[in-house]
Amino acid sequence: MNAPLPPGRAVLLVARREFIAQTRSRSFAVGLLITIAIFGIYILLFQFIGSQTSSNTLGVTPQTAALREALQAGAQAQDRTLTITEVGHETGEQQVRDGDLDALLVGVPGSYKLIGLDTVDSSLQAIVSGVIGQRAVNDALMQAGVDPAQIAAQGHVAVTTLEPVDPERGQRLVLAIVVAVLLFMSLVGYGTAVAQGVVEEKTSRVVELLLSTIKPVHLLAGKILGLGAVGLLQLLVLSAIGLAGSLAFGLLTIPTAAASALVSAVIWYLLGFFLYAAIYAAAGSTVSRQEELQTIVAPIMFPLLIPFIFAVSVLPNDPRNTLGTVLSFIPLFSPTLMPARAAMGVAPLWQVGLAVALTLASIVGVVLLAARIYRNSVLRTGARVSLKEALSPRRG
Amino acid sequence: MLEIDGISKRFGPVQALQDVTFAVRPGEIFGFVGSNGAGKTTTMRIVLGVLEADAGEVRWKDAPIDADMRRRIGYMPEERGLYPKMKVGDQLEYLARLHGVEPAEARASVERWTTRLGVDARRGDEVQKLSLGNQQRVQLSAALVHDPEVLVLDEPFSGLDPTAVEVMNSVLRDKADSGVPVIFSSHQLDLVERLCDRVGIISGGRMVAVGTVAELRTDSTERFDVVGPPPAAWAHALPGVTVVSVEGTRTRVELTDGASDQDVLRAALAAGPVHEFRRYQPPLTDLYRDVVTSGAAA
Numbered sequence: 001m002n003a004p005l006p007p008g009r010a011v012l013l014v015a016r017r018e019f020i021a022q023t024r025s026r027s028f029a030v031g032l033l034i035t036i037a038i039f040g041i042y043i044l045l046f047q048f049i050g051s052q053t054s055s056n057t058l059g060v061t062p063q064t065a066a067l068r069e070a071l072q073a074g075a076q077a078q079d080r081t082l083t084i085t086e087v088g089h090e091t092g093e094q095q096v097r098d099g100d101l102d103a104l105l106v107g108v109p110g111s112y113k114l115i116g117l118d119t120v121d122s123s124l125q126a127i128v129s130g131v132i133g134q135r136a137v138n139d140a141l142m143q144a145g146v147d148p149a150q151i152a153a154q155g156h157v158a159v160t161t162l163e164p165v166d167p168e169r170g171q172r173l174v175l176a177i178v179v180a181v182l183l184f185m186s187l188v189g190y191g192t193a194v195a196q197g198v199v200e201e202k203t204s205r206v207v208e209l210l211l212s213t214i215k216p217v218h219l220l221a222g223k224i225l226g227l228g229a230v231g232l233l234q235l236l237v238l239s240a241i242g243l244a245g246s247l248a249f250g251l252l253t254i255p256t257a258a259a260s261a262l263v264s265a266v267i268w269y270l271l272g273f274f275l276y277a278a279i280y281a282a283a284g285s286t287v288s289r290q291e292e293l294q295t296i297v298a299p300i301m302f303p304l305l306i307p308f309i310f311a312v313s314v315l316p317n318d319p320r321n322t323l324g325t326v327l328s329f330i331p332l333f334s335p336t337l338m339p340a341r342a343a344m345g346v347a348p349l350w351q352v353g354l355a356v357a358l359t360l361a362s363i364v365g366v367v368l369l370a371a372r373i374y375r376n377s378v379l380r381t382g383a384r385v386s387l388k389e390a391l392s393p394r395r396g
Numbered sequence: 397m398l399e400i401d402g403i404s405k406r407f408g409p410v411q412a413l414q415d416v417t418f419a420v421r422p423g424e425i426f427g428f429v430g431s432n433g434a435g436k437t438t439t440m441r442i443v444l445g446v447l448e449a450d451a452g453e454v455r456w457k458d459a460p461i462d463a464d465m466r467r468r469i470g471y472m473p474e475e476r477g478l479y480p481k482m483k484v485g486d487q488l489e490y491l492a493r494l495h496g497v498e499p500a501e502a503r504a505s506v507e508r509w510t511t512r513l514g515v516d517a518r519r520g521d522e523v524q525k526l527s528l529g530n531q532q533r534v535q536l537s538a539a540l541v542h543d544p545e546v547l548v549l550d551e552p553f554s555g556l557d558p559t560a561v562e563v564m565n566s567v568l569r570d571k572a573d574s575g576v577p578v579i580f581s582s583h584q585l586d587l588v589e590r591l592c593d594r595v596g597i598i599s600g601g602r603m604v605a606v607g608t609v610a611e612l613r614t615d616s617t618e619r620f621d622v623v624g625p626p627p628a629a630w631a632h633a634l635p636g637v638t639v640v641s642v643e644g645t646r647t648r649v650e651l652t653d654g655a656s657d658q659d660v661l662r663a664a665l666a667a668g669p670v671h672e673f674r675r676y677q678p679p680l681t682d683l684y685r686d687v688v689t690s691g692a693a694a
Contacts (some may be wrong), residue, residue, distance in 0.1 A: 005467060005496040013493050021482065205477030209538065212444040212471045213494050215463070379446060 010214045014222020015229070018197065022230045032234060035185070036241060043246070055081035056124045059092040059104040064112070067105070067131060074131040080123065103128075109136065168254050173316050175252075175261045176343035178242065180311040182235060183336050186269055187304055190231035191276040195284030195297050197223055198378070202288050207378055216375040224277045228270070235269055261343040264352070271359045272335025276300065278363070278370035285377040286385040296384075303332040311340035319346040329355050331362035397421050398443075398546055398577045403452035405438055412438045413601045416452070420577040420594075425568055427592035428581040429684060435601045436581040437474045440550050443579075444471050456546060467495050470544030474551050474581075476535050478523045484510070484534050485519035488541050495542035502541065509537040513563060528555055536564065540571075547571055549580040553587055565591055589680040597687050605687045612683045618651045619676040620660060625668030634663055648676060 022028055056075075060068055065086050075082035087095060092104040096117055103124055104115045114120055114128055138148040201207040201219075210219055239262050246252040283296045307327060314321050319341065328337040328347070334355040341347040369391075376392060377385040398420040405413040413435045420426040430436050441447040443454050445466045454461045461469075478487055485506055492502035510516040513533040518526055523534060532555055539549060547568070553561055568591065572578050582588050588595060589609055597605040597612075605612055619640060627639045627647045636655030640648040649660060657675075664670050678686075 005464075005494070010494065013490070017490055021479075025481075200479075204480055205473065205475040206479055207477065208441075208446055208473040208475060209471065209477050209491065210494065211446050212469070212473075213467045213491075 005214070007215070007218055010218045011222040011225065014214070014219055015226035018223050018226025019229050022193065022227060023233070028230070028234075031189070032237065035234075035238060039238070039242060040245075055083065056102045056121055057083045057085070057100070058124065058128075059085055059087045059095060059101040061089050061092060061104070061106050062086065063108055064105045067135065070131045070135060071105075071127065074127045074134075078123065078127060080127070082124075082127070109139075168257065171252060171254050172257060172344050175258060176315065176340040177312050179261050179265045179343050180308055180336050180340040182238060182265060183269055183272060183339060184304055184308040186231045186235050187272050187276050187335065188301060189234075190227050190273060191280040191300065192297060193227050193230075194224060194277045195280040195293055196290065197227065198281050198284035198374070199287060199290055199293050202285070202378065203290065211379065216378055217371045219378075220281055220371060220374050224274065224281060228273045228277060231273060232266070232269060235266065239265065257343075257345075261339070264339045264342050267356070268335045268339045271356065271363065274363050275331065275335065275359060275366055276304070278367045282370035282373035282377075282390075285374040286387075286390055288380075288384075292384060304336060307333040307335075307337040311337055315340060315344060319344045325351075329358060331355075331359045334359050397455075397457070398579070399453075399455040400439065400443065401453050401455060403439065403442055403449045403454070405435075405442065405447065405450050411601055413442075413449075416598065416601070416603050418596045418603055418606045420579050422575045422577050423572050424577055424593045425572050425591055426577065426579040427588035427595045428579055428598065429583070429585060429588055429595060429680075430581075430598035431688065434598045436598060437550055439598070440471075440474075440548050440579075440581070443548055444469060468542070468545045470539035470542065470547045470549075472535055472539040472549040472552050476531065478531065478534060478538065480524035481522055483520055483522055484515065484526070487523060488534070488537055491538050492541040495544075497542050505541045505543065506537070509540050510534075512567065513537055529557055529560055532556060533560065533563075536567070540567070545576060547576055547578040547580075549578070551582060552580050553582050553584055561587070585680045585684055595680065597684060599688045604690075605683075609680055609683070612680075612687075613678060618657070619678070620649055620651065620657055621672065621674055621676050622647045622649065622660070622664050622670060623672035624664050624670035629667035630663040631660075634659060645671075 058071065060071075068084050068086075071084060072082060085101070087101075087104070089104075089106055092101065092106070093115060095101040096104050096115060099117070102116065103120050105112065105128060106115060107113045112132055114125060141148045141151060198220075201210070207219075243252070243255075243258055243262070247255065252258055279300055280297060283300060284293060287293055287296055310324055310327065315324055318324075324337065324341065327333045328341055328351070338347060338352060338355045342352055373387075373390040377390045400416060400418050403413050403416040404411075416435065416439055418426075428436050428439070438447065442449045443461070445461065445463070456465055459465070482490075488506040488510070489499075489502045492505055493499065497505065506519070507516070510519055513536060515526075515530050515533045515537065518530060518534075523531060526534065532552075536549075536552060539547065549568075552564060552568075556564060568578050568580070572593075592609075594606070594608050595612065596603055623646050626645075627642060627649070631637055631639050631647065631649055634655065636651060636653035637660060638650045638652070640650050642648075651657065651660065661670065661673050664673070
């Protein structure tokens with residue numbers, strides 16, 4: 001009754017078990033719900049922050065009331081709402097104390113004072129000092145018989161771009177960040193799951209039973225495929241919910257860009273997952289207990305974290321950042337950085353293709369190395385297996 | 397025949413196995429005994445291909461064991477291992493499939509063995525929810541679900557209650573009767589003596605004795621039990637006879653230098669009435685102690 005077991009069947013059997021065990025576990029459903037909740041909160045938070053127009057209240061005394069119009073214009077130029085009320089000096093100070101006013105402007109030219117409670121909002125400060133400074137210059141110009149408006153016209157710089165400004169840039173930015181976050185989460189989450197699975201089999205000793213019937217490399221391949229499929233499923237579910245939600249709420253008006261971002265996210269997830277899962281599995285195989293796992297998988301997170309932070313902090317302001325472009329070609333960094341650049345529309349197709357090719361090449365190398373470490377370490381219990389032992393070409 | 401032929405294995409500075417050789421015939425239960433660290437587990441792991449030997453070969457039906465053959469061995473590792481959070485039935489079915497059994501057959505086999513081993517009611521439970529004894533039964537089921545041609549069991553009896561020992565015993569006997577060579581290790585020497593057709597004793601990585609318990613006995617010195625007059629009256633004067641122990645009226649003597657058992661009996665009868673005179677059959681425990689200590693001295 002024991003038919004020979006082709007390697008492909010062994011791998012598929014292992015993958016199926018991993019997929020079922022993972023998706024049936026409570027942590028999968030809970031994790032998915034929590035992630036959706038976090039995404040929802042983020043969207044609400046962004047909307048809330050976006051709806052907050054920065055506004056200030058300023059009190060002026062009869063002495064400074066003449067500046068009222070100029071201040072209002074200055075605030076408008078900075079895209080800020082400024083509510084100005086005229087009050088007496090004493091009343092004004094009291095209102096600042098009570099929090100009804102952010103600041104009170106008193107004094108005469110040469111001895112203006114901006115009174116705040118314990119601090120004055122820096123942008124309000126900038127508006128006021130800008131207006132007063134300009135007023136002083138204008139006064140001096142008029143005394144010298146020059147028209148300030150003429151000077152202002154001469155000093156004006158018009159801003160224009162050679163290529164049309166992308167009206168969807170904001171949306172692309174959000175897409176890029178969402179893609180980076182999703183990839184980072186999936187790679188770290190499911191990479192860690194692979195390492196945990198390897199250690200679980202070592203801790204429970206079931207690995208010895210498994211390896212008496214299948215080859216270590218088949219067990220490893222099955223585990224990576226199974227968990228990778230779960231990660232892909234989660235990625236697709238989250239993206240579908242995210243896409244549907246943001247299209248329904250009108251947050252997203254560029255479905256084609258979103259669709260291509262999704263496709264690239266899936267491709268990069270697969271590439272990144274095979275690369276990192278192999279590393280995670282090899283790392284997991286060198287320890288015997290879950291407690292030891294943290295210390296050994298933490299360093300693996302750095303090459304994921306660096307491009308992720310780069311993608312969400314530097315790229316939004318400077319999508320064509322040279323360092324970012326260079327880093328996006330390095331295989332360990334490509335999976336989070338390149339799709340973010342692509343989503344922002346600053347990565348030409350040849351760059352993406354080159355990064356994919358480089359990553360594929362490194363996957364081959366990394367998987368071969370990881371398989372060797374895994375094979376040498378997975379049956380050893382007790383002390384952590386040193387890298388030298390793990391890499392030795394043949395061990396019984 | 398399962399042949400373990402000249403297996404050696406070294407772990408760093410430790411020579412774990414040195415030229416270990418023995419064979420287990422189809423239909424035979426072979427007891428593998430030895431102290432902790434003597435090399436039992438290492439030998440079994442090498443048979444299963446979980447470890448690689450430095451030298452030597454393991455053969456089944458005259459052919460070296462390869463991956464396809466290994467899949468037809470039933471194995472119970474010393475370190476019990478099952479997925480703690482997987483259901484008993486799913487787990488056994490999975491293991492059967494990994495051994496190449498077709499799905500429908502795997503299900504039927506899981507049902508058959510869990511029933512036989514008395515854990516059929518727990519098929520829907522996670523392994524971690526079972527008592528250790530029941531986990532042990534599941535572990536044995538895992539070694540049997542793919543209808544193996546050879547059984548290799550490392551300490552299958554440890555932690556079992558007397559009922560479970562009887563169940564295990566009858567399962568092993570049935571498998572052996574169906575032509576399967578069964579090899580198991582154990583520290584419970586009385587059990588080994590009772591169950592096994594042949595015994596192998598390993599000490600310090602070397603096989604120090606292989607054979608039936610009776611065969612092992614022939615190597616040991618001749619001893620007789622005499623229930624009768626106190627030894628001072630007859631034994632001390634006989635050449636080549638030493639008194640080993642005296643318990644009440646029972647005297648155990650050891651015969652050396654060709655001393656005749658008939659001379660002993662005559663001398664005892666001359667001293668008084670003899671109620672019992674018989675050759676002492678040392679239990680495996682004694683034989684084991686003798687070989688292991690003499691092996692260590694050599």
